[in-house]
Amino acid sequence: MRVTLAIARRELHQYFDTPMGWLCLCGFVLVTGVFFALILTDYSVQATQAGMNPYMTDQLSVNDWVIQPFFTNLAIIFLLICPALSMRLLAEDRRQRSMEMLLSSPIGSGQIVVGKYLGALGFLVVMMASTLHYSLIMYWLGDPDPGVLAANYAGSFLLAASFLAVGMLASAFTESQVVALVISFGGLLTLWVLSWADSLAPASWGQILADVSMLSHQEELSKGLLHTKDVAYYISFIGFFLFATWQRVESWRWQ
Numbered sequence: 001m002r003v004t005l006a007i008a009r010r011e012l013h014q015y016f017d018t019p020m021g022w023l024c025l026c027g028f029v030l031v032t033g034v035f036f037a038l039i040l041t042d043y044s045v046q047a048t049q050a051g052m053n054p055y056m057t058d059q060l061s062v063n064d065w066v067i068q069p070f071f072t073n074l075a076i077i078f079l080l081i082c083p084a085l086s087m088r089l090l091a092e093d094r095r096q097r098s099m100e101m102l103l104s105s106p107i108g109s110g111q112i113v114v115g116k117y118l119g120a121l122g123f124l125v126v127m128m129a130s131t132l133h134y135s136l137i138m139y140w141l142g143d144p145d146p147g148v149l150a151a152n153y154a155g156s157f158l159l160a161a162s163f164l165a166v167g168m169l170a171s172a173f174t175e176s177q178v179v180a181l182v183i184s185f186g187g188l189l190t191l192w193v194l195s196w197a198d199s200l201a202p203a204s205w206g207q208i209l210a211d212v213s214m215l216s217h218q219e220e221l222s223k224g225l226l227h228t229k230d231v232a233y234y235i236s237f238i239g240f241f242l243f244a245t246w247q248r249v250e251s252w253r254w255q
Contacts, residue, residue, distance in 0.1 A: 003107055003111050003115070004111045004114050004115040004118065005115070005118070006115070007107075007111065007112060007115025007116060007118075007119065008114075008115045008116070008117075008118035008119040008122060009119070010115075010119065011089070011115065011116050011118075011119025011120060011122075012119045012122040012123055014088075014119070015085075015119075015123045018088075020084065020088070021123065024081055024084055024085055024127075025123075025126070025127060025130070027081070028077065028081060028127050028130065029130050031077055032070075032073075032074065032077060032130075032131055032134075035070065035073045035074075035077075036070055036131075036134050036137075039065070039066055039069050039070055039073075040066065040137070040141070042065070043062070043065045043066050043141070046065060061142075062138055062141060062142035062143065062144040063144055063145050063148045063224075066138055066141070066142075066144070067138065067144055067148055067149055067152055068148075068152070068222050068223075070134070071152040071153075071155070071156055071222060072222070074131075074156050075156065075159055075215070075218065078156070078159060078160040078163055079163065079185075079188055079189070079192060080185075082160055082163035082164050082167055082184075082188070083163070083167050083170075083180075083181045083184035083185040083188065084181060085120055085123065085124070085164060085167065086120060086163075086164050086166075086167025086168050086170070086171055086180070086184060087167060087170070087171055087177040087178075087180040087181040087184065088171065088177050088180075089116045089117075089119075089120060089167070089168050089171045090116065090168065090171040090172045090245075090249070091171045091172075091174055091175055091176060091177050091179075091180045092177060094175045095175045095176075095177075099252065103249075103252055103253055109246055109249040109250040109253070110246050112249055113168070113242055113245050113246045113249055114242065116168070117164065117165065117168055117242060120164050120168070121161060121164065124157070124160050124161065124164065125157075128153065128156065128157060128160075135149060145224060147224045148222075148223065148224035150224075151221050151222070151223075151224045151225065151226050152221065152222055152224075154221065154226065155217075155218050155221030155222065155230075158231070158234040159214055159215075159218060159234070161234070161238055162214050162234055162237050162238055162241075163184075163188055163214075165237070165238045165241035165242055165245075166184055166187050166188055166191075166241055167180070167184035167188075168241065168242070168245050169241050169244050169245045169248070170183040170184040170187065171184070172245050172248040172249060173248065191214055191215075192214075192215055194216075214233075214234070214237065217230040217233050217234065
C-alpha cells in the first residue's frame, strides 16, 4: 500500500509540475465559472419574472434551474478534459523508458496501475473542489436541497472517474500522448452517444445499449436519487478498465 500511495503522490505532483496540469485546471475553473454565471443570469431573469407571477414562484427552484443545468454542463466539460488528464499516465513513461525501471523493480503491475490512477483521481478532486464556492452562492440565492447537491457531486465524480479509467487504458496502448488523447476521446464519445440508443434503436436492443452508457446512469443521480445499481455500475465499469490496464501493463513484462 505504501508503494501504491508513493506512486499516486508522484503522479499528483506531476500534474502541478507540468504546464498541461495547470492548463487543464485553469481552463476548468474558467469554463465552469462562465457556465455558472450564465445559468445564474437565466435564473435571475426567471426570478424577476416570478415576482410578478405568484404561480411561477412555486415552479422556480434552485435545484431545477441551477444545480441540474450546472452539473449537466460539468459532465460535458469532463468529457473534453479527462482524456487530456489521462493521456500521459502510461504513454509518457513508455516514451521516456522509465516504465522499464518500474517493471524491473519488485513493484507489481497492479500497484503501478492503481497508484497512477489514484494520482489522477487526486487531481480530479482538486478540480471539483474548485467548484465548492458555487454551492455557497446557491445557498445565498435560495434553498437548494443538500441531498440533490451531494448526489450531483457524487455522480459527477463517478462519471469523471470512469472517464479517467477509459483514458488510462488508451494511454497503455501507445507511447504517444496525442494518440492516447484521440483514442480516449473517441471511446468516451461513443459511450456518450449510446445513451441515445433507446430512442433510436429497437426497444430490446436500445435499452441494453443505453444501459451501457455512463450518461444514462446520471439521470437519477441528478435528481438526488442515489441508487445502488448506479453506484455498482460505475464501480464495475472502473474496475473493468483498471483490470484491462493491469493486464496490458503485465504483458510488457514478457516483451
